[in-house]
């Protein structure tokens with residue numbers, strides 16, 4: 275009696291990701307009455323959904339129970355990640371979760387499941403051909419969203435400032451902006467490069483800003499008044515000398531880049 279290594283690897287990865295989660299394998303009495311991957315193959319009288327010719331009794335289905343350690347939101351996200359990952363799907367025979375089921379035999383199209391909807395657990399059936407696949411299941415790992423930080427906050431603030439500056443006047447149509455951009459470029463490429471370099475220095479000084487994104491925005495409206503250049507240079511000097519904090523640099527930048535209209 276054993277769980278196929280493929281599904282043991284999935285079990286281990288899930289338990290590592292959600293310590294305390296309950297995972298069942300071998301089926302209960304109800305399962306024994308019908309074909310199920312919870313029933314072991316190579317076992318007299320056992321109704322396994324899949325069997326292989328290796329002579330070893332194996333079950334290939336696991337049930338991941340919803341509970342404190344593994345919430346419905348966790349389950350929703352896990353199923354989505356698994357189904358979205360061709361490698362993960364390739365190791366599976368079927369998935370049942372919360373009124374839906376996806377089967378290899380059906381090309382992994384979602385089908386609704388009204389009877390026995392599996393609202394309190396995910397059912398994963400492993401593919402018999404992958405029994406010996408001991409590789410990890412990268413799709414299990416929760417991809418952490420970027421952590422909220424001072425830097426992220428600063429980037430968001432700077433983006434909104436630039437946004438307000440660049441597109442602050444909704445009456446200015448995109449085409450007009452594009453025409454203006456082209457004219458500006460023809461006018462004074464060297465000036466723009468100098469301004470861009472100055473701005474890049476300012477933004478690099480203001481730690482955590484998305485310099486590329488901001489420069490792209492600035493590039494669109496690059497040829498503003500040349501006196502701004504001097505003000506920015508002063509801002510660079512003040513930030514590099516430590517006279518201004520990153521927050522103060524942002525505040526000054528806001529003043530230098532007033533919203534249109």
Ligand SMILES: [Ca+2]
Pocket residue numbers: 315316325326327328329330331332
């Ligand atoms: Ca077997």
Ligand SMILES: [Ca+2]
Pocket residue numbers: 278326328330332402405406
């Ligand atoms: Ca096997």
Ligand SMILES: [Zn+2]
Pocket residue numbers: 312335336337396397398
């Ligand atoms: Zn099950």
